[in-house]
Amino acid sequence: GGFAAFLLDGVTGSGKTEVYFEAIAEALRVDPQAQVLVMLPEIALTQAILSRFEARFGAAPAPWHSGLSDKERRRTWREAAHGRARIVIGARSALFLPYANLKLVIVDEEHDGSYKQEDGVTYHARDMAVMRAKLEGAGVVLASATPALETVVNAEAGRYTRLMLAARPGMARLPDVELVDLRRAPPEKNHWLSPHLTHALQETLAAGEQSLLFLNRRGYAPLVICKACGERLKTPGTENWLTEHRYSGRLVCHVTGYSIPKPGVCPACGAKDSLMGVGPGVERVAEEVRVLMPQARIEIFSSDTAMGGDATRGIIERMETGDIDVLIGTQIVAKGHNFPNLTLVGVVDADSGMKGGDLRAGERTYQLLSQVAGRAGRAERPGRALVQTYAPDNPAMLALADGDRDGFLQIERDVRAELGLPPFGRLAALILSAPSAEMVDEAARDISLAAPNGAGIELFGPAPAPITVLRGRHRRRFLVKSPRNVDLSAYMAAWMGRLKLPRPVRVSVDIDPYSFM
């Protein structure tokens, strides 16, 4: 009883889930009215996980996620409020249900970026879960195979009790990870798989085993360009490139959702059949594998091909029954599915997540890729992961190859401590937008002049926001850095209080930003 916070730090195959199942069973046993909330990233909230809870605890948990109907939402809300739902399993907003007697909160995959709410009211569900548990006098367990640096630092400061789980014999273990240096052995022109990886794919197919290729890019090509005039096709009024989707025959903006049928002529110069896709998406990698291994059964697993639970279940079942030889997927494949006959994982472009330069890019890349690599192999059939990179000396890549998670966290910690970045300092982003570039630049000057003086406050910007134009609005960004002991929220509020901006200008503040967009 009473508030207590734990970090459950367990590598793949350590039986982490079984450990928190025990904690849930214990909480329910000690207090016959106790309620338990299990939080998962939205993408991991599958029927399979709900069934696993039902099998273990004898009753279906009450679900809470964006796919529920209004009726289902009302039911979960009511059951939580009346205390009849003993176990609620949901995405981050499940935290705000009116529990009658919440005694334990589990945050699984606590490092996952989807716990940070960025639209409207910004909050981090992991931190909110700890606060809520404190208010309720409940326990909270943060579980991960690759905990966030923030969480590790909190554990080392004694704010959380850290429970380390080692891999158990007979369980899945991490595969051998090998970096493929694309500078030395690149793919052929207009191909994306290196000779080393194509050879491994053929070997795996010949052995009757399954492969997974990971590329976190939907569609066929992330950019469409005119061979005649060089025009790059964008969403009107923005700088966002349109992605070519071959299966649907459309060009789609992944930022705004704007989409058009692929035009037969270039909209800029009118040349016929001159538009071509540049760069790889999962559809294009599938095409390459089809040419390489015509006899292989190939499927794509992305939010385009797995819309809804039935399609997702279908792909998972065909993997389990061995009806797929090569699965090509986006980050949707990183979560939770274990296929016993999957022995090869190929990461097509390990560097893609490192671009954009935000402070967690390396950490996030390490977490995602070690999760993807962890899909390969079981105890009786070891797996391997081939990671294609142009930056094999990057600390995240080296740590991945050496399986040296703690060494990587140490480097990350040293860099951030040196620079005074979170969790050792505080950071806020201020984004302003306006209908025209002139108006937004003028507002940015006014905002800059209105900044209060504050001890230790460092102000960077204004600079164009990474998404410079969004839905017809031009965007600029300030970053504000402060030491840990400064109340940065109060500073930002004081700053905002001084602003008198024309109505079309909008300002939003994000404390401890994650996406930096």
Ligand SMILES: [Zn+2]
């Ligand atoms: Zn053209």
